[in-house]
Amino acid sequence: MEEEEDRIQNLRSKATELLLRKEWKDSIEVYSELISLCHDQISNPHQNLDPNNLSKLKKSLCLALCNRAEARLNLQDYPQALQDCNEASQIGNTHFKTLLCKGKILLSLNQYGLALDCFKKASLDPNELENSEMLNGYLEKCKKFEFLSRTGAIDISDWVLNKFQGKPPELAEYIGSIDIKKSDISGRGLFATKNLDCGNLLLVTKAVAVERAIVPESVFQDSKEQAQLDMWKNFIDKILESIKKCVRTRDLICKLSNGENEDQLEVPDIDLFRPDGEDSSTFHDKKIDKEKLLNILDVNSLVEELISAKVLGKNSDVHGIGLWILSSFINHSCDPNVRRSHVGDHMMIHACRDIKAGEELTFAYFDVFTPFRDREEKAKNWGFVCKCKRCNLEKGVCSNQEMMEIEMFLGKGLDNGGVVYRLEENMRRWMVRGKGKGYLRSSFWRVYSEVYESERSLRKWGSKVPLMENVLDSVVDAVGSDERIVKLLMKGLKRKNGHNKGNGIVEMEKVMKLGRGLYGKIMKKQTLRTILIQLGN
Template sequence: MEEETMQELRSKAAELLLREEYKDSISAYSQFISLCQDFISEKNPDAAVLERLRKSLCLAFSNRAEARSRLMEVTEALEDCDLALRIERSHVKTLLCKGKILLSLNRYGMALECFEAANLEAQSYENVDLVSGLLEKCKRLDYLSRNGGFDISDWVLSGFTSKTPEFAEYVGAVEISKSEISGRGLFATKHVESGTLLLVTKAIAVDRAIMPPDSSENAQLVIWKNFIDKVVDSASKCSRIKGLISMLSTGEDEESLGIPDIGSFTDSDISSEKLDMERMLSILDVNSILEDAISAKVLGKNVDYQGVGLWVLASFINHSCDPNVRRLHIGDHVVVHASRDVKAGEELTYAYFDILLPINNRREMATTWGFSCRCKRCKFEENIFLKQDMRDIDMVFGKKVVDMGNVVFRLEEAMRRWAIRGKGKGHLRASFWQAYHQVFECEKSMKKWGRKIPLMNVVVDSLVEVVGSDERIVKVFMDGLKRGRFNGAVEMEKALKLGRGVYGKIMKKQALRSLLQFGSAQE
């Protein structure tokens, strides 16, 4: 009678799994497993019956793992896989299920072990091509995760209409350390050139919506609520995700926080800490990232959406008005690359807000973000803006109706009188970028002021040295090329270097030229 009941439960659970009624299937398999285990311990069946029951148990654990994985109940699914493999170490279906879960968690090394073990037994499995396909995919992602050899050229050249490029988690020459800016930060471990890829990571969760310009605050709150729900759900179903989130700061008691090993973000285990709702909300408030930001570029199908997400490792990057990295958002992945040359040991930073503005404007925006910026540029400009001539220039600039050529001329003359050189010039030119931009874009202004102010490429070089490549700076430089203000191979190479600072070294020259020449087709 008991064996009949177990058989009925097993058939019911299998049918529910096929119908994709995963919760009910899990319940039925749990009942079957409990009855089967009780039967074995209480009835002490003979060897033949015991072997049959053990095989049934193995398949039940495997199928329950499959159902749980479909509901993204990752931790429990992996536990079921391990229980099944204790019964039959080479159970192909379980090895594939476990491998796919580990692959979704970016645990490439462990996933590869599962797929290789399954491949050894693949001849006895009904879908040999599935096994070999998963094995090859895992090898490819494992390779990409080690060398960062991503290439989105074909996708770019197709106008973003072909299949979205495949990404793996990648951590380049970076480490987490104590920051002089705030709490902990991400630092370069070696000298890297502009455009160098530093990290690629997938969002824990992201929510997006098309937001018209006149959208209400309630619409923004809906996105935020949906995002929070997704993060909470992911953390509740996966101990690794919960552990990653618990590493992040709540914005309080920064000095007492530990320094996570960078290996925690690759193929290693993470211990999970207590993470109540209050702490979770504080973490998300401090660490969530807007996709459509001044230091970022969204490529592909999400370009028309406003999105907010949580990318854990990228959340360690602090703000500076002298930023040195930018990000690309492609699908649910964020790609972080150097926007200018970065020295070994230098902290990686990007702009949380528009930094091509004078210090008073930047102070206001920093206050909106809830902090006070004390970067080298801000300290330098605080002293310079004590000068009356500087305040006069700023006042005239602020009126926005005057001849901006006069503002640029007065600023350049002031820097000459004050013997400001090197990065100091770049700082002030960045602060009054809008004035330079208007002059360089206007033929009438260039005829009037062109001989009295520095050449465009000189200004661009000084800007990029301190604030890195920026789409607006690149656009002005490309316009100068098109108008014939300067030309030649040297200038084209400079344009490509500027472009790599915006888009990173993840595409070939032809694809980069298409973005630089025509601008993104999505703009």
């Protein structure tokens, strides 16, 4: 018996030393040995332990489990760390260290409400007053995140005003008024469950993994391709690592499309994707083969679009690829109604126009300011034929002989004003009206924008082409807000009002509405105004 006690004592000292040295993997190994020794001692029927020894053993076991959980937490192995904490709580359910560790794990898993309960319980321990400042920090963070995940009241103004420097703001995950349903476009899609205003936040979701690399535009094509290949390989490794650590992540990834028989796929309950929802124990230990995983990543991974890169023209050489699970249910449309923006590893989705309850949410997988045939090619690279309303309409128009001629002229450097004039004339003859006009103008955005940007073109064609404001209104109506529209509008305003006279209130209101469509209502009005003015410079 004494011998066993000495062994326990030795293992404990060794493990503690490793833990203090932050040698997580080694400390886990020694703690595992210690834990199984404690288990053997407690359950051995020949031991005849007196209550005092039994209580001492249980205390050692509880502490070892909790310390192993701490080491696992540091390796981001949350499910196993949580299991250790749960076992430790069965032995001593008010053990301060266990409650603190469990709270930290739950916070990392974005389970804010449950984490808050742990920290609150820990704060009741009268023997831990010296830790109250640290505990208050966690309590405040949990309360803030719990509020944000319930309301989506996110404001990133300070970071934006600081020119996106420093660490991006910490965001809570948030699922707004959305649901997963069968889609008329393909397979499943995300849908609005209530009427939404342009700019409303719908989803904040953290990536399973993101891999970023600097790929300078100036390098040779070969080096660029190699850098992208390396990035993709590292990204896959990161995903494999997350899957190995967490059955829940693996099961959720398994629910994504691999591009085959999408219409037969089941429609999962959106609650499965809520961090505070299902417990990981309800998930099944299914295997996912590597080929299926690669197909899933191929269909669902997205390239980051960084706000800072777009607004300030900075970091444009930084490329990132990531997998965001819930937003992977969003189908593409060339006439999208939501947009995404990226802050750190979080993707935020907001309405880029007013949306009616029951409408499917769609964003653009690729640039929609390009002619039908280019988009058709891009969709093909994604592995699908686009079934959106706009493509259906343009498919008919674009097979028209005259339209083909116009497209041919585009490549031949013909006067852009002439192309716009012909296109407008033809739309009149083909009786293309309403949204259809906006669709075609968006498809030929390059020529329209070049005409409106050039004083020379405007002098020559100004009386024969429609007013820029009318064209921009129809394009916004067709494809929603876009940086390029705001840029042109701001330039037009400058031209009209002169450089120093400021912008008209009514016009600025219009630009602000476009800004809300671009970035969502996640910034104070003044901050949004500042970045929109920068966009026009």
